[in-house]
Structures are given as C-alpha cells and as structure tokens.
Amino acid sequence: MIQGSIVALVTPMYENGAIDKESLKKLVEFHIGQGTDALVAVGTSGESATLNEDEHCDIIKCVVDYAGGRIPVIAGTGANSTTEATALTLKAKQVGADACLLVTPYYNKPTQEGLFLHYKAIAEAVDIPQILYNVPGRTACDMLPETVGRLSHISNIVGVKEATGELSRVKQIRNLTGPDFAIYSGDDATSREFCLLGGNGTITVTGNVAPRLVHEMILAAMAGNKEAALAIDAKLNALHKNLFIQSNPIPVKWAVAEMGLMGKGIRLPLTWLTEDCFEAVRDAMRQAEVL
DSSP states (O other): OOOEEEEEOOOOBOTTSOBOHHHHHHHHHHHHHHTOOEEEESSGGGTGGGSOHHHHHHHHHHHHHHHTTSSOEEEEOOOSSHHHHHHHHHHHHHTTOSEEEEEOOOSSOOOHHHHHHHHHHHHHHOOSOEEEEEOHHHHSOOOOHHHHHHHTTSTTEEEEEEOSOOTHHHHHHHHHHOTTSEEEEOOGGGHHHHHHTTOOEEEESGGGTOHHHHHHHHHHHHTTOHHHHHHHHHHHHHHHHHTTSSSTTHHHHHHHHHTTSSOSOOOTTSOOOOGGGHHHHHHHHHHTTOO
8 A cells, every 4th residue: 555645746847738757757766765655646736637549558657667676656648538548548558657647527517326437447447556637626516425435346446535524434435435445635734633633645836846844744643743744744834825825736836846846838728826925835835944
C-alpha cells in the first residue's frame, strides 16, 4: 500500500503554455529530497483538463523516468468518458506507472450504478492498481461510501481519495472496505484529522510548496501522535487556506514559481494569480518557513 504524503504534482509550463520538462525534472528531484512519499503525475492539479492525450501520457512517462523507481508514481487517468479513461490508464501502465488515480466522471453526473460500472469496466480492462477519486465540489458527482465499498471487492481497485472534507466518511469507508484498502484525504485542511481517524495518507496540494512539513505532519498523524501533528499543521494552516484563494492550481503554481522551482506558465482558461492575492500566499509561505 502506498501511504503518507502523496503530492498532486503541478505541471510546469513556459509562459506560452508549452510543457517545461527541465523544471518537471527539477520538481521530481525536489520532492524526493524533501521526503515526499509518492507523486501524482497529471492529476487534476496537474492541469489534466487542458492537456491533450499525447502530452498527458508523455508527462506521466517523464515523471516515471525522472523518479527512476525511487518513489512510487501514480498517474492521473480519470475522464468523464469510460473509453477515454480506459485508454489513458492503459498507456499509464505501459509507461511504468505504479498505480492510477481516476477522478469521478465530471459534468455528466452519473448514478451510483453508473459510477460502479464505469470503474469496474476500467479495472477489468487494465491490470494496474487503481485509486478512486471523489471530489464532488469540482465534478458535481458524489461517489457514496456504499459505492466505494462495492468497488473495493474488485482486486485491483486498491484505494480512494476522498475530498469531501467529511471526516465521518473515514470510518464509513473503512467499515465497508477493510484494512487493506487505502483511504486518502483529498482535502488539505482536514488531512491531519483524517489520518488521525485511520486514513492512510493524503494526496496533497499543500505538499507542492511545503513537502517536508506535510510529510512529517502526516506521518505523525498516522502514528496517532496528535500533539506533534497539530504543532506541524499549525505552520501549514495558512497554506491550506490560501492555496485555494483562487481556483486550484492557480495559487499553488504561483507559489512554486515564487520558490524558484519553475516559471510562470499556466494554460487557459486558467490564468496567473492576480496581484491582489500575492501577499496572502507569500504570508502563508512564510508561516510554513518556505520563504
């Protein structure tokens, strides 16, 4: 089981929107050096929605190659088309990803049965560990714990990223799945409590900016060390909030650029962080001692 602090890696770009592979390699090395436990390549924080299929698969391959087996790489391969998600998942397997993260289909609002059949079809088509991803605030589709429980009986569906922020779901999902099924927080602001309740880690945006602190906080929480986790999280609270001052990944890409790890590139319809938000993000970075 992949556990701990799993960073939902941003995708570095030049100002014209082209992929910046040199900075991508630098980010992978940065996270390995900072103790990040695994990386998600081209998840939703990696701007998967604005990349074409060739770019999407090429970035996954690059991250796998740059990591070189030193930490696991989870490929973001979700889509609102089952055939598209299956194709992306197959390509991720072919380039050596350790697992795939599949966001619930967005916009078309499937039923719970539709969600079950969607994920079942992908799992049966591609023999690679697969992690479900529930983020109804972005997809307008809430995958209920009962559906997660049904899907957990499929052998290569190995976990779920639960991003509702509803802490009661940790126990619900655990009771419906079992101890070998990974339950990850997808909400930075509640990830400490999530892991204290038995979660297996976090798939984090904040970890792009303060990877060492997030790693240490999550390990403390998973070990049940409430005081240590709380003390570390106190330094991260402002980042948890201010990295969402505009739509993700706008603020986090600005912060990573501010750290000198990449340039100022993002793709339309996303735009660069507006100047009136700079100081709020800088202040959060200072509190986390990364500036």
